Amino acid sequence: MATGFEFFERDLRLATEGLAPEAINDALAKFARKELRRAISEGIASEQYDRYVNGVKGAVEESVEAPGPIIYEFVNWPLVIKTALEELQRRAPRKSGRFAASFIVVAGGHIASDYRSIPADAEVIVTNAQPYVRKAEVGLLGIRPRRLFDGTKRVLNARFKDAFAAETRFLTIGAGVHPLIPYILKHSQGGRKDRQAGMPLTYPSIIINAVR
Structure with a gap:
């Protein structure tokens, strides 16, 4: 921004x-x-x-x-995104380092690498491309602290509350954004429709917008 x-x-x-x-x-x-x-x-x-x-x-x-x-x-997009990624990586599981290296930044429907070029009025999404990201978010991988994305959201809102607003949602992300996305569930995970075998994974994500 x-x-x-x-x-x-x-x-x-x-x-x-x-x-x-x-x-x-x-x-x-x-x-x-x-x-x-x-x-x-x-x-x-x-x-x-x-x-x-x-x-x-x-x-x-x-x-x-x-x-x-x-x-x-x-x-300020570089500062905000860097803060988000550093906090997510700090909270991420570290067995192989693969998960911590798989966070992605999406703006305008595409992976963003040059954060300085992101328009001030863009909506930025930060998520992780690994198919076990939901398990990491809800604490099923045995990591502490839990709630990687939700906890990071609170950090962002505390630091940048006058300029940016961050929220967390589980998003359906279409093909073409990243080679690993979308992951199609092979087994049903509970009774919800979006967790049945054959459905695309919904990705825990941080959505960041400039305060207007």
Whole structure:
């Protein structure tokens, strides 16, 4: 997602009261850089961003003419997706490492590898291509903690609650997304219609959307 933040006029008045115009511009530039470093260091913004100074893309902060604005437009999909994958892999079973290496990211119906190019308004799905992913999610593989996807969803929502919303669902994923998908159930798993032999597996997934 691309999100921007401007620096509030009230803060600027407090910081620049009594200064000459040149000094105000310098103070504004320094304040902008300070807030940028803070946002990145606190993990709420990506290190990838576009900068606009007085409406000019790529201009340096020092070129600002008060009151600006200075706006940073962050490309946050890489940060959010990386966080999701790291948390899922941390929770994943590790007997062979195959499962932990099988998480996939889907955007626009296709595997996404260049997260920076994902549109801000896209819906991103993170799942795992292995056919035993349901067992991993509900704790049937004997791993701790259980609920790989649901637990990761809570981590994402706690960290990115102002910019992204994550939810978990069991999804039917069609052919063409990944060579292992869809897996067709060979044996019935309970009484539900979607768990009968011959039906495609439904995949526990995290669905992530930008907050609008």
